[in-house]
Amino acid sequence: MIDLDSQYLNEQHRMLREQLRRFINKEIRPRADELEALGSLPSDIYESLGRLGVLGISIPEEAGGAGFDTLATVVLGEELGRSGIGGFGAAISDHADIAAPLIARTSNAEQRERFLPCILSGEKIAGLAVTEPRGGSDLTRMATTARREGNDWILNGQKTFITNAVSGQIFVTVAKTDPEAKGARGYSLFFVEKGNDGFTTGQNFRKTGWKTSDMSDIFFDDFRVPCENMLGDEGQGFYLLMGGLERERLSIGAQCVGMAERALELTLEHLKAREAYGRTLWDLQVIRHDIARLFSELYSAKLLLYHAAAKKSRGENARLESTLVKETLPELLKRLVDVCVQHHGAQGYMVGTEIERLWRDTRPHSLGGGASAVMRDEIAKLL
Numbered sequence: 001m002i003d004l005d006s007q008y009l010n011e012q013h014r015m016l017r018e019q020l021r022r023f024i025n026k027e028i029r030p031r032a033d034e035l036e037a038l039g040s041l042p043s044d045i046y047e048s049l050g051r052l053g054v055l056g057i058s059i060p061e062e063a064g065g066a067g068f069d070t071l072a073t074v075v076l077g078e079e080l081g082r083s084g085i086g087g088f089g090a091a092i093s094d095h096a097d098i099a100a101p102l103i104a105r106t107s108n109a110e111q112r113e114r115f116l117p118c119i120l121s122g123e124k125i126a127g128l129a130v131t132e133p134r135g136g137s138d139l140t141r142m143a144t145t146a147r148r149e150g151n152d153w154i155l156n157g158q159k160t161f162i163t164n165a166v167s168g169q170i171f172v173t174v175a176k177t178d179p180e181a182k183g184a185r186g187y188s189l190f191f192v193e194k195g196n197d198g199f200t201t202g203q204n205f206r207k208t209g210w211k212t213s214d215m216s217d218i219f220f221d222d223f224r225v226p227c228e229n230m231l232g233d234e235g236q237g238f239y240l241l242m243g244g245l246e247r248e249r250l251s252i253g254a255q256c257v258g259m260a261e262r263a264l265e266l267t268l269e270h271l272k273a274r275e276a277y278g279r280t281l282w283d284l285q286v287i288r289h290d291i292a293r294l295f296s297e298l299y300s301a302k303l304l305l306y307h308a309a310a311k312k313s314r315g316e317n318a319r320l321e322s323t324l325v326k327e328t329l330p331e332l333l334k335r336l337v338d339v340c341v342q343h344h345g346a347q348g349y350m351v352g353t354e355i356e357r358l359w360r361d362t363r364p365h366s367l368g369g370g371a372s373a374v375m376r377d378e379i380a381k382l383l
Contacts, residue, residue, distance in 0.1 A: 001261040002299050008306045012068065013075050019052060020079035032085050032212075033352065039204055040167045040214040041091040043125065050122030055096040058247070059104045063112050064120050069313035073097055073247055074254040074305060081258020084354045086361025087212025089255045090368075094163040094213075095119070097251045098244065099126035102172050106189060106231040106240050115191055119170060127164035129173040129192070129218050130241065132157070140184050140238070144220060146175035151227050153177070153190065155198070155220040165216035166204050169194045173218075174237045187237035191229040198223030209360035245370075246308075246318050249326035252369045253305045256329035256362075260298050260336050263358050267291065267340040270347075287343060294336045301328050320382045327375035330366035337362045 005014055027048065028035075035041065049055050057072045059065020066072075076097060080089035100119050103126075107115060118124040132142050144157025155175050162171070171192045178186030192199070202217035232240045268291065271282040281287055308321030341348035341359045348355045366372045 001265060002257075002302050004302065004306050008310055009071060009075070013071055016054075016057065016068070016072060017075050017079060020054065020076065021082070023048070023052060023054075024079060024083045028083050028085065028088055032354075032357065035085065035088065036211040036357075039211060041088060041212055043122070043167070045088075046092075046095065046122030046125055048122070049092065049096070050120060055092075055122055056100065056116075056120040058097065058101050059116070059120065063104045064116055065100075065104065070247060070250060070309045071306070071313050073251050074309045077251045077254025078258035078261075081255035081260075082262045084259070084262050084358055085212050086255075086259065086358075086364070087210035089258075090163055090210050090364070091167075091213035093251050093255065094128060095126045095168075098248055099128050099170070099172050101247060102128065102189075102240070102244050103191065103231065105243065107191075111191065111228070111231070115170070124170050125164050125168040126170040126172070127162055127168045129159040129162050129165075129171040131159060131161045133160050142174055142176065142187065144173070144175040145179065146177045146188065146190065146225070148177075148227075149224075152224040153188075153227060153230065155190070155192075155223040155225060157220050159218040159220075161205070161215055162218050163213055163215050165201050165218050166214035171218065172231065173220075174241065175220075177234055177237075181235065184238040186235050188234050189231040189237040189240055190225050191231055192223075192225060196224065208363065209357075210364055211360075246312055246322040248369050249322040250305065250309050250312065250318075252365055253301075253308075253322075253325035253329040256333040256365050257298070257302050257305060259358055259362060260329075260333050263337045263340045263355060264291065264295065264298070266355050266358075267343055270344055281343065290339055290343070294332075294339060297332055298336065301325075301332055304328065320379070323375050323378050323382070326370060327372050327379060330362075331372055333362045333365060 053066055056065030057068045057076060061067035080092055103115055119126045134141055146153040146155050173190045173192045174187050176186055177188040198221045200219045205215045272280055274281045305325050308318045308325050311318040311321060337359050341355055344355050350356055
């Protein structure tokens, strides 16, 4: 709807968009109701995306990926959002745009050879296990511990609201390895594989939206992790996580853009076809102005997203811009889709319509990856 491709994207980016859109239109959108009923994304979808090379777009070529830049992350996020199925976007982005790049960035050569091929192929589903019952946006309040015992680390604790917890097999997990350290110090990253004693998951959470992605608790009870599965240096886990925040925020912003554009497309189609009082709803000035205002805001926010991604692609610091994206786009998306539902009338509130699913699936974006209020505080600190 808002075409910035010619200004910001190269031929590889555009080919990626076409490939993703073709796959989603053929393989995902027709299965929307089926996937929501399942409550989880089937493994065959990961494997299909793996064969297309999509799961490793931002992974360096030497690690087995496509070696694309941050603008490719935006393309992926937009097309996931345009699917109109928020849970699909959440599951795939957690696997391909959060967990996989974090592993690639923090692992050594031997670890990359062991860990990445099965993730990039879609053979195994990955996730990020960070959030805990007493600590969400505040990562320094994590209570999961890891103590050294011979050649193993012993993990104890609980993670919650973990995307892909039920269907996944691999998780990048954060635990406190130095109980005396204060604040952000003393946390370490681990590559954790489901299936061994001491690793259990809870029931798949019943969510208002994102029904296509599973989410659950993960419990560690004297769970043994080999020392060679520590990612990066001991005690540096928090800082390693922070190194991926800009990409995560831009990915979330891109999904918001895709969902917003899809909502506007559906609404314009409805307004121009629905007749009332001898004319179409689109002929009513008050409605046209509603849509025009939202379109203007979305255009500005999308420009911010692409500007931030272009900076990041050039290797420049985009912390402020990515934080602005994460604060702005989820809040705009909520307002925009709510107006779109209103203009669909009762039809917009009916389960099974695409606009109703979009309305349900917009809400989590202002929560995950740092709540909007936290983003505002961070922006203020950068001024």
